[in-house]
Amino acid sequence: MGDRLYFEDFEVGGCAVHGEKTVSEAEIIAFAREFDPQPIHVDPAAAALSPFGGLIASGVHSCSMMMRLMCDGYMLRSASRGSPGIDEVRYLLPVRPGDVLRVRMTVVDRRRSASRPEMGIVQARHELLNQKDEVVLEMTSKVMMGCRVPEAGA
């Protein structure tokens, strides 16, 4: 339990970069064939004629790759109890074959649960970065996080 992360460890303003993940054309196509078979994601020839000039990853694929970076970066060693949802997912730049992705997590707010003294809510901004340090995708989400020390008399 030595490096396990609890509510108390997520300080507002705290920021960390995790990863990396290299994206292949085969992965982009395989994911999109199953979940988002639009030509821009599955057909390199059609994609080459599009305004993007080539194959780009599906938005839900990029979200999924970001989730894996979050898991490996901190979530799997945290006291996370899940998320009620996600806000403001913004697709800012395309993700292309060969891109190398990392995730930057910034804590924007946190509060203890009013009803459950053993829990807190951490609000974080997650930005998916490529190898040029460009933000390709951003989103805000809340995570319910167990506390190391339950609130006494709060």
Added chain:
Amino acid sequence: MGDRLYFEDFEVGGCAVHGEKTVSEAEIIAFAREFDPQPIHVDPAAAALSPFGGLIASGVHSCSMMMRLMCDGYMLRSASRGSPGIDEVRYLLPVRPGDVLRVRMTVVDRRRSASRPEMGIVQARHELLNQKDEVVLEMTSKVMMGCRVPEAGA
């Protein structure tokens, strides 16, 4: 092009249900092993001891399955030009092995593009329904959609 859907075909208040998709335990585990390997999504024994009482699909997996239902339901035969993002993703109920999912799409707003007469923006609410007609996931998104008849003098 007979049944191709354009901006003009998405009327505010318009609503349609598309699908269906049956979710298997194997799919839940396979997706989560790649993108969200938290015990609740990959380990049936650990999940059985959790508050959910069993394995549940990763949130990004549910979003991905919804995207596929959207593609097959209307997007692949529409003049969609992509989305700038998603808002208010809410995980309302768990998605479990054996669930049968459909998507309900409701047009909440639309407007012609001010700068590009051949395009419009359709704002839609998408709800993922299970076999009990419960909403398990909802989100709001905007899609840029080509117009059948470009605006003249607007």
